[in-house]
Amino acid sequence: MTTRRDFLKGTCATAAIGAVGGPSLLFSNSAYAAANGHDTVVHLFLRGGLDGLNLVVPIDGADRGFYEQARPNLAIAATGTYGALPLTLASGAGTGFGLHPAASGLRDLWNAGHLGIVHACGLLTSVTRSHFDAQLYIDLGTPGQQGIGSGWLARAMNAQPNLSGTEKIPALGVASRQPAGLLGSVQALTMGSPSDFALNAGAWSWQKIRPDSPAGFKGLNETLASLWGGSTPLELGGQRADSALKVVAQQTYAALPAGWPTSGFAQQLWTIAQSIQFNLGLHYATLDLGGWDTHDSQGTAGSGYHYYQNKIAELSQALSAFYAALDASGHASRVTVVVQSEFGRRVRANANGGTDHGYGNPVLVLGGPVNGRRFYGSWSGLDPEILSPHFGDVPVTTDHRRVLSEILFKRMGHTNLTPVFPGYGGYAPMGLVRDFGTLAKPAPALQQRLRAAGAPSRPSPSDEPDLIERLVQYAKELID
Known part of the structure; x- marks a missing residue:
């Protein structure tokens, strides 16, 4: 007894x-305790201009009628085999919106309370239809200004409170070159793939000491490492590079697990998931998924080939697998993923079976700390009279920095956001995420x-x- x-x-x-x-x-409301004592923010940039109206689809009411009128051949069906997946509140009440039918993984995250969607989000203070300008404004965190020389992620990392100095990889860009968001940080590591992150120039047998190397042999890697003993900028840079190479080489980065999607994008997310699980001190990570510039032959949903449908499936399946892996290892409760594009696309379809550059767009926020299964921000509707002053676009009603600021303040411990977003004073929490340490209210x-x-x-x-x-x-x- x-x-x-x-x-x-x-x-x-x-x-x-x-x-x-x-x-x-x-x-924590998770079945596992988070192995890391800190949070990680993952920023996913959908480059090319996501058509948000065909991801988050109006499925009833007046907006459904306006949507069908504007997109007679591109509208996602409201019901049926290839109809939108309805998004309901926890009460079971409808929201008037659904997800593209290829986004079943995202729908499941929504139903589990781990996905929130911010309506009509974007560059509130700077209107541009240039991919390059809009992307740079978001990467730098300074809409309308491009000469600042550092990215918002780098500044967030540089100002991150409570760093011990022992973090091996505090910031990670999974890319072939340094992401603009990480410009200005010497702590950030840029790595396209762990298996390719090595000095492997020249003949294979000369690259490094191997078990069958002759006695006294010293390879290129060991020779270069011995050169970084001074304090000049070049030598300090070499020391950091050598340290990064050793850190990555010491980790047990593995191939994709069984059941994971096999796209290159999924592989990049798996790299981030493993880097979080290795407890390397990873606070910030960023990656891209391109291919959203759908001016023509966009496709909708259905049997056969539909370009946009395939892209949504790629996005949804990989994010679902990423969350599941973190949840199974006890890390999901301290990881927040922000998914955004530089701008949305026009409400009205063009004559080439596609959509042109627009303005407002949904931003997805998913993860264990998210107060999910809710919409945030302000939705103005699709009435042409409302859209007319905005050149027929969905207007931006929520500055994207408001979303990022709440996550930085509540989850990452930033109490002064000015260094991260200079000139921005619009911090006003929407309730997107819970405060750090209060994931669930005790009984x-x-x-x-x-x-x-x-x-x-x-x-x-x-x-x-x-x-x-x-x-x-x-x-x-x-x-x-």
Whole structure:
């Protein structure tokens, strides 16, 4: 028989385990405690201008009629085999919107409460139909200004609070060259693929010391590493490069797991997932998925080949696999993914079976910290009279920096956002994500015990070790 004393001993043991394995056991709604003691933000840029109206589709009401009128041959059906996947609230009530039928993975994340969508988001203060200008404004975090010389992710990393200095890869760009968002950070690593991240120029046998190398042999890698002993900018850069090569080489990066999609994009997400799981101190990661410039032959949904349908399937399947992998390893509760494009596309289809450059667009936010299964922002509707002052486009009603600012403030610990987004003063939380350390509200009985132990109502990361100690002491007192 289990006695009250045994139960309290178990409670004390649980608190002690939490002190070793991670205090998030007390507050997380996940089946696992996050292995990392910090959050990670993953920024996914859909380059080319995502057609947001055919991803997040109006399925009823007046907007459905306006949508069908504007896109007689490109409209996603509201129902049927290839109809939009309805998005409902937790209550079961309809939202008036659905997802493209190829986005079943995203729909499942929505239903599980891990996906939120911000309506009509984008560059609120700078209107442009140039891919290059719009992308750079978002990468730099300075709409209308391109000469700042650093990206918003780099500035967020450079100003990141509570870094210990022991982080091996605090920021990662999964790309063949440094992403513009990471310009200005010497801590960021750019890596297209772990298997290709090596110095492998010249003859294979000369590259590095191998088991069958002659005695006393020194390869190119070892020779270069020995040259970086000084303090000149070149030598310091060489030291960082050599350190990065060694860190990546020491990790057990593996091939795609069984059941994962096999696209190059999925492989990049798998690289990020593993980098999070290796506990390398990864706070920021970024990657791209291009190919969204659908001026012609865009396609809709159905049997046979549909370009846009294939792109949505690629996006949805990879993000679903990414979340599942992090959830299974106990990391999802501290990872937030932001999915955005430089602008949306016109409401009205063109004569070439496609859509031209537009303005407002949905931004997807997914992850364990997200207050999902909700829409955020302001939706103006598709009435032509509303769209007319905006040249027939969906207007932007939410600055994309408002979304990023909330995540940086609530999840990453930034209390001063000016260094990250200079000149922006529009921080106003929408409730997109929960505060760090408050992933789920404890049950009333546990709340009383927490208060008795002197716990803060909203524990912060700095409170957690002390809180664990107080809980252990409180449990001991109850036992005695």
